[in-house]
Amino acid sequence: MKRLKATIAYDGSGFSGYQIQLKTRTVQLELLRVLKELHKGQQVEVVASGRTDSGVHATGQVIHFDTPFTIPKDSWMRALNVRLPQDIRVHDIEEAAPDFHARYHADGKIYRYKWTRSKIISPFTRHHLVHVPQAIDVSRMQQAAQALLGTHDFSSFCAANTNVVDKVRTIWRIDFEEHGEELHMVIEGSGFLYNMVRIIAGTLLEVGLNRREPEELAEIVAARDRDAAGKTAAAHGLYLEKVHYSR
Amino acid sequence: MKRLKATIAYDGSGFSGYQIQLKTRTVQLELLRVLKELHKGQQVEVVASGRTDSGVHATGQVIHFDTPFTIPKDSWMRALNVRLPQDIRVHDIEEAAPDFHARYHADGKIYRYKWTRSKIISPFTRHHLVHVPQAIDVSRMQQAAQALLGTHDFSSFCAANTNVVDKVRTIWRIDFEEHGEELHMVIEGSGFLYNMVRIIAGTLLEVGLNRREPEELAEIVAARDRDAAGKTAAAHGLYLEKVHYSR
Known part of the structure; x- marks a missing residue:
């Protein structure tokens, strides 16, 4: 498994905040959906540096997740951005240390x-x-x-x-x-x-x-x-x- | 009756274009609703320089309408902008010649x-x-x-x-x-x-x-x-x- 660190931007106006909630559209929900799709139905955990409230935007939110795949950076960016809605964009992705933690290490x-x-x-x-x-x-x-x-x-x-x-x-x-x-x-x-x-x-x-x-x-x-x-x-x-x- | 000429801006992304249509949100529909409200339930005709398509924006669309009211410019602006949704804004309003026509005179x-x-x-x-x-x-x-x-x-x-x-x-x-x-x-x-x-x-x-x-x-x-x-x-x-x- 590799740990990946990604920098993402989102327009908060279409989301009920970052964190997943029942019955509302959130940034985390969209990320989980796309990562599950890319991992052939396997659930992938996503950790952000912190939650943002409903309506709050991000130009440099950081997340991490683990993946068994070895894919070049540009292919990861394309795979994610093609599947994500246009109000979330991945701006950067890189391999991190196996113990890197987007929240605890911020x-x-x-x-x-x-x-x-x-x-x-x-x-x-x-x-x-x-x-x-x-x-x-x-x-x-x-x-x-x-x-x-x-x-x-x-x-x-x-x-x-x-x-x-x-x-x-x-x-x-x-x-x-x-x-x-x-x-x-x-x-x-x-x-x-x-x-x-x-x-x-x-x-x-x-x-x-x-x-x-x-x-x-x-x-x-x-x-x-x-x-x-x-x-x-x-x-x-x-x-x-x-x-x-x-x- | 006075003829008023107004310059308006709108974000086209929330509208099915300028012109009124059945069952969809249009710029003209919002203008008519607000002018009717201001004229105590009387329907007021609104003429634009031309229609714009669904998704198309305007920073300087021009409209005209007739009113019996004599109200200073700033009060007109406030009365309209308070009642209009935030994706339409009136930027200017002035009295025009009685025969001014937003479409034919453009x-x-x-x-x-x-x-x-x-x-x-x-x-x-x-x-x-x-x-x-x-x-x-x-x-x-x-x-x-x-x-x-x-x-x-x-x-x-x-x-x-x-x-x-x-x-x-x-x-x-x-x-x-x-x-x-x-x-x-x-x-x-x-x-x-x-x-x-x-x-x-x-x-x-x-x-x-x-x-x-x-x-x-x-x-x-x-x-x-x-x-x-x-x-x-x-x-x-x-x-x-x-x-x-x-x-």
Whole structure:
């Protein structure tokens, strides 16, 4: 058996998230279906770096699976992409160490959150950009973000309905990029709690819209209380962009 | 009564074209529904510059309708955009002459056809760009396009199932634009026959892929036979970008 590591992209708008569920279309369901077909009816387990919620996109999700086949990379890419629906694409595939694990070995991730500041939302990007027609003060968002950098207990930025006990995570950077009407928040860290990126995006946006002060962020972190932070930003602005593996 | 002229955009991927039909979702159906709602149940007629096919997009379709209301432009925009589905947006609205006619007074149109040359199609643009992974020689397409400029009988570039008798049209320009991996054909003319832009795009692409010679285009025009031209390019690459009115 060989262990393969694949990098995939998907448009979250047609899926009820990554993880398999009863009666709904998910990314994992499509991957399992195609791998089973390629393995002549044999079920193949697929492990991702983490789940993504309904509507959330990925440009660099990483998965692993085991296969007895020895097939060149280009043939694997073609075999998968021909069978997968067009809203999932395999961008890379390579043989990994036999003990490589897409989830347990992930030691960092980059997420990107995208807003559009167009006066009128474009019909073409309505599932891929979150529309904010009001004026945004990006420098206030940058200032507020400083309080989140480093290692903290991020309980205030974690959806209340979670079983995770250790809520300490490290954020290495939060950058804002302006691409014409689009405003992106790029966040890189050791790992993220449930809804953490979306709660950070929602809270920093409130600062950008002058509804909160940049100085409040340190207090919000210290509160360790979800109610202290702002609204969870919409799912369809979020992209899982990269998963880091040092091993 | 006032006659209003509105410029609208729509993502064609969720519609069975512009024109109202039984039992399918069309752009006109949504416009009529919203205008009826705004006019307290009174049916309001809507006239577009022309229909667009299933899957075809618009960034600058023009419509007109009559209303007894005197409402400022911004209020009209808001009233319409709040009620319309997000895959249709009104970009502009203004009072027109009482005899203005979106269809009969249109004396030119710009269409844009978009291909992407990415190795792997993006899940995010699969309904908005036509994927051509093979190498395209754009200079051959430019050369071939010259034979289409000017006034010709475009029977060879008209879907066979049409009742139009006069197939003489004038093309003012055909430009190719490269935006990173995207290749756009921008075509401007006095008017276009049914499927004309898509048949031109499909035929010129065959030249770009070395499946036809640039010199063939003059012969194809002269043949006045649909079978002489190439394949009709896919609907989802086509955008109605602008409608010209000199009156």
